[in-house]
Amino acid sequence: MPKKRPLAILLTGALCLITAGCAESSTTAASGKASASTDAEGEAASGYPVTIENCGRSETFTKAPSRVVVMNGGSVAEVSTLLALxxxxxxxxxxxxYGMSEVAGRAKAIKALPTGNIKLNEAYDIPREAMIGLRPDLVMAITTYGFEAKNGFATRDQLKDVSANSYVSPQGCDDNPAKMTISDSYKLLRDMGKVFNVSDRAEKLIADSEKSIAAVSAKVKGEKKPKVMVLFANMAMGSNEFSSVVSQGIVNDILAGAGGANAFASASKTTFADLSAEKVAATDVDAVVVISYNADDPTGYAKKLLKEFPQWPAAKNKTYTVLSDSMYLGPSNELAVDKVARMLHPDAF
Incomplete structure (x- = not known):
């Protein structure tokens, strides 16, 4: 699958891993290993069967999944949510x-997870036969794309035939991450909390995240909202020079919480705006957020961008930051809200 597919699907979807800042900074949160006592509580509790509605399907779990497969889709939302729980x-x-993370130890923990030694298909994901061979009891995908037979993947019905449940992340049913907000990150946490009978952990992460974002928003309330350009480093999503500029989705929710606004929100009704250099040059940009998706030297990319458009207030004031998984779906959105707010309104902190 070309680079453009995973990222397009991901970005709102995945645009802000709710990594529950305060609660996720520990080694436990990064590695995804729970204590023996909490594991025992989760497995011993009589919370099953559990049924969740997902993309018009009812998925019933008679016990906590023990063989989970997480598909690619250009995301880390799903794997990070499991680790956070x-x-x-x-x-x-x-x-x-994703190569990097705002959560200490998260990128290393993801890299250390088993892959199943699968030979991936042209879409950089797990083909049907290999998926069945993994003997999963839960398969997670960011959109329905991951379960389409025409792409060589196991369908949800085929997985059900081998006693495997399946799950599509929030806003993935219609493959429209342009609608995504931070609340979708919370829904992913809540759903997995129910599936694995660890709702207490999920609710704590959500409460901590909400508290963190509310505190930041209170500090910047009433301040002028700088116009922010958000884009992926060295990523082509369309035909124009600036085709990875984010226009809609969870990014806008993050910017709002941080006391900012998307400079290109009106440029497109879809997640990405496919823009010419002339359009970008004609727009006032007060700050830049570069998202690194396995990118080489994203900071260098940000500096190069500011040199290319010296007329921007962002260039004159050198106002930019580099983020990764906290900028979309997942368990770390409050980290992005905090960092962006400190960039836009340093005097408030």
């Missing part, structure tokens, strides 16, 4: 990776 030991194959 202390469920890393349930994963038998993860194809997700």
């Amino acid at each position: 202390g469920l890393g030991d349930r994963i038998v194959s993860s194809q997700q990776g």
